[in-house]
Amino acid sequence: MGQIKAAAMNFKTPFYVIHKNELDDNYKKLTSALEKHWNNYIIGYSYKTNALPWIIKHFDSLGCYAETVSEDEYELAKLVGVTKNKIIYNGPIKTKESFLEAVQNECIVNIDSQREIDWLDEVKEEKKSIGIRINFDIEKMCPGQSQCPNEGGRFGFCYENGELGKAIKQIREKKVNISGIHLHTSSKTRSLDIYRAIANVACKVKEEFSLDLDYVDIGGGFFGGLSTKPQFEEYISIMEDILSKSFDKKKTKLIIEPGMAVIGAPISYVTSVIDVKDTEFNRFVVTDGTRTSIDPLMTKSSYFYSLIIDGERIVHPKQIISGYTCMEHDRLFEGNNMPTLCIGDKIVYDKVGAYTMCLTPLFIKYFPDVYLENNGEYQLVRKAWKPEQYVMNSMIED
Ligand SMILES: Cc1ncc(COP(=O)(O)O)c(C=O)c1O
Known part of the structure; x- marks a missing residue:
């Protein structure tokens, strides 16, 4: 499901996508099993x-x-x-x-x-x-x-x-x-x-x-x-x-x-590379996504992901794909011998629908957009939170 259609390529990242057909097909398997047994x-x-x-x-x-x-x-x-x-x-x-x-x-x-x-x-x-x-x-x-x-x-x-x-x-x-x-x-x-x-x-x-x-x-x-x-x-x-x-x-x-x-399975999270930097030890590929949006409890050791990149790339021995937060451990994965990533490339994480959106903290940035994808058509089903939504229900001194 990592293949995000061209229609979504220009959407502001990061965002989640709910793949409706995948959700409905899987649900049908559940009802069929129950009907049978x-x-x-x-x-x-x-x-x-x-x-x-x-x-x-x-x-x-x-x-x-x-x-x-x-x-x-x-x-x-x-x-x-x-x-x-x-x-x-x-x-x-x-x-x-x-x-x-x-x-x-x-x-x-x-x-x-x-x-x-x-x-x-x-x-x-x-x-x-x-x-x-x-x-x-x-x-x-x-x-x-x-x-x-x-x-x-x-x-x-x-x-x-x-x-x-x-x-x-x-x-x-x-x-x-x-x-x-x-x-x-x-x-x-x-x-x-x-x-x-x-x-x-x-x-x-x-x-x-x-x-x-x-x-x-x-x-x-x-x-x-x-x-x-x-x-x-x-x-x-x-x-x-x-x-x-x-x-x-x-x-x-x-x-x-x-x-x-x-x-769990029918939701993806789409991120973009925003910076690439070399240090004494590593090449860090900084993205506008965060580990807290796909693994808020930081317990998983690997993720389902795919890259969306244009043209031929030489392979890089080691790239550390990182998130936007200021926590050092907001590192999503280590890409070994993977195509060299550049600003604007997209990294899509799949099967991230369970215990993610509901547990993501309001840390540094607020909730991202969520789209519904239905036969390649996209519809916004939650607009990203802005400071206006964040302060909602708070009492602020004049
Ligand atoms: C009472 C109850 N029902 C259903 C669930 C859903 O479990 P899962 O998301 O693992 O299917 C939970 C999860 O903790 C639960 O506590």
Whole structure:
């Protein structure tokens, strides 16, 4: 997707591009896998992964629910016109007011903590239905694959130490129906093993607590749009094999909450070379992009990139491609034996749609333009922030 069409070559860099066909084709693969293996499903698009307004509205138009984890995200879903009960509300930071409203509106609300159980006392009698997030020892089931191998996960109610059992008992005593379980687990590997483990826990919990569930929400954390990684078809077929032993497809919905899998691959970031300088140690190619826009947590060791250059170039043994910020470690990659780059050349980074735009700091420069690319036509879907947007909502002395 690195091939940015001529139409975009004169746009002011840096900018992001959303490749609509790639997004829609990949999404279609997801719905096809679900239709084939569990044709009673809900896809909740994970707002936290990238909540650019065009993107969240587009997923709404594709039929997704909004998967939200804060009052701000919950309100954002309503603001962009998501139907009031097509919101999934997760996480520990819900406010009481938004929690009660969401339950009242028959959203899918998954309780994460004790205080939410207490709030149930204030829900009107006829609307008393809730989901519960399960905390379980994924490291034991998938050694070396969990994010916190020695310390365990921190969300939901712990199955192993009996906290889940206590929470279920309390909720039942309040005459509230437990209509769903939520098992999102972030992993280091996004492997099929993780989903085998999740499905097994779902079955075990259902049987042990005699739950009559309208939904099993397995969360996000999948790969998507990468041919070398597990495919949607594989994930969902594994879930089908295991879940169908304890659940009836017609009765229990499968909910998935993809973020990275649906928005990671179809977004590129386009930058230009603005300077080339030689020092005692290196040739630095300075660009108008920054590592913080494609890897804000600075954890990745390599990026998908391509060059857009004109004419023949001699090869240079070592060029350090750098960002615009004043942080020394804003260095994107080392080009070894790569064509010698010159001012005006473009470097395009691909597959940068997840946990980038939403985590980029307002450091030195503000948010860049975002274009939608649809069959080679470009449309601006977010105008770059200027100081005017930056000062919005601030009180400044005269
Ligand atoms: C509850 C929940 N659902 C969905 C997601 C989306 O995960 P991903 O972007 O890895 O698909 C996350 C990410 O942390 C999450 O916490």
